[in-house]
Amino acid sequence: MARTAPLSCLLALLVAGVAQGIRGSLRAQDPGPQPLELKEVFKLFQVQFNRSYSNPAGGLPLDPEYARRLDIFAHNLAQAQRLQEEDLGTAEFGVTPFSDLTEEEFGQIYGHQRAAGEVPSVGRKVGSEEQGEPEPPACDWRNMANVISPIQNQENCNCCWAMAAAGNIEALWGITYKAPVEVSVQELLDCGRCGDGCQGGFVWDAFVTVLNNSGLASAQDYPFQGHIKNHKCQAKKYKKVAWIQDFIMLQDNEQRIAQYLATHGPITVTINMKLLRHYQKGVIKATPATCDPQHVDHSVLLVGFGRDQREEGIGAETVAPQSRPRRSIPYWILKNSWGAHWGEKGYFRLHRGNNTCGITKYPLTARVGQPVRKRRISCPP
Numbered sequence: 001m002a003r004t005a006p007l008s009c010l011l012a013l014l015v016a017g018v019a020q021g022i023r024g025s026l027r028a029q030d031p032g033p034q035p036l037e038l039k040e041v042f043k044l045f046q047v048q049f050n051r052s053y054s055n056p057a058g059g060l061p062l063d064p065e066y067a068r069r070l071d072i073f074a075h076n077l078a079q080a081q082r083l084q085e086e087d088l089g090t091a092e093f094g095v096t097p098f099s100d101l102t103e104e105e106f107g108q109i110y111g112h113q114r115a116a117g118e119v120p121s122v123g124r125k126v127g128s129e130e131q132g133e134p135e136p137p138a139c140d141w142r143n144m145a146n147v148i149s150p151i152q153n154q155e156n157c158n159c160c161w162a163m164a165a166a167g168n169i170e171a172l173w174g175i176t177y178k179a180p181v182e183v184s185v186q187e188l189l190d191c192g193r194c195g196d197g198c199q200g201g202f203v204w205d206a207f208v209t210v211l212n213n214s215g216l217a218s219a220q221d222y223p224f225q226g227h228i229k230n231h232k233c234q235a236k237k238y239k240k241v242a243w244i245q246d247f248i249m250l251q252d253n254e255q256r257i258a259q260y261l262a263t264h265g266p267i268t269v270t271i272n273m274k275l276l277r278h279y280q281k282g283v284i285k286a287t288p289a290t291c292d293p294q295h296v297d298h299s300v301l302l303v304g305f306g307r308d309q310r311e312e313g314i315g316a317e318t319v320a321p322q323s324r325p326r327r328s329i330p331y332w333i334l335k336n337s338w339g340a341h342w343g344e345k346g347y348f349r350l351h352r353g354n355n356t357c358g359i360t361k362y363p364l365t366a367r368v369g370q371p372v373r374k375r376r377i378s379c380p381p
Contacts, residue, residue, distance in 0.1 A: 069100045080278040089285030093278040111297045135258040139379035140304035146174040151346030153339035157198040157226040162188040163337040164268040164299040165206030171266040172368040184222035191233035203268045207247040215240030244366040252360040262379040266303045267365040272357040273298035283331040285351035293358035304333040
């Protein structure tokens, strides 16, 4: 029996062939004749991501919703092509689970909707024990058992802030007590000061909720249900499985952040998510013009860092391996909350060293267990 290529591979091949042909503006109301290749790519997208639109078998007029989504899809492919041309790292952009959404729709579902309000009155700090401690060349907390919980999917709920905070607490609990724990994101949504947590929030809202409730229930007892109207807080109904002492904001310095990450564990950061909608894999390296570091609207969990060794130069593959020019790209490893089918199995990488997409603006972390004077670097490479 002949083997069938995965849908993701077919999409990549077809996108490469049609990207140049769909650049430029397309009219929203009347997309006009579309290349056969574009419709084939859109059809594969629908199958891979389980999208259902009414598509008449040939002829015009097209179903209005199908025509609208096809037009949006074409716009997004063109935008992905532009991002590919602008990126300074090794990132690849193209078809993602969000390729049929407008920028506004995507922002409403996955961004911060609630106004930032007042940043908590916690000073930026990092323990004196880290000031002279160099960070290791690589760090990846995913390589230690019981630290990083599975990738989650926030779906139709603006709860990246709660999922990032929960991931932070789970990781620190695993490092401190050598035991896995998964805490209730739904408790953070139902019981916080924000009201309806699916309308958005920030990591500090989650940490304040944990402190006010003296901990969190387990995800198994109090499961994630997303956007449910009139969902009441049930914090008192379940046993607490993890709690925190307090939370701190780190210095807006990437070297200090790396030191703390390596010696204490994963931390939360809030970044500009502009480039993530079309991201597939690789290291994103942007400029302030392409990803404004002052506009941050998406919270994620920072789990490690490293360097990407890549050959550079056209025709490098024809040169003997020992003679090929290479470049080293330092990067951060971040855990997202858009499901394991997005990005690098739910993760993505950002260039480290130039405050890409505002990663240093709000580096926050809870503190679990009793503080100690000195801790050795313990993050696995």
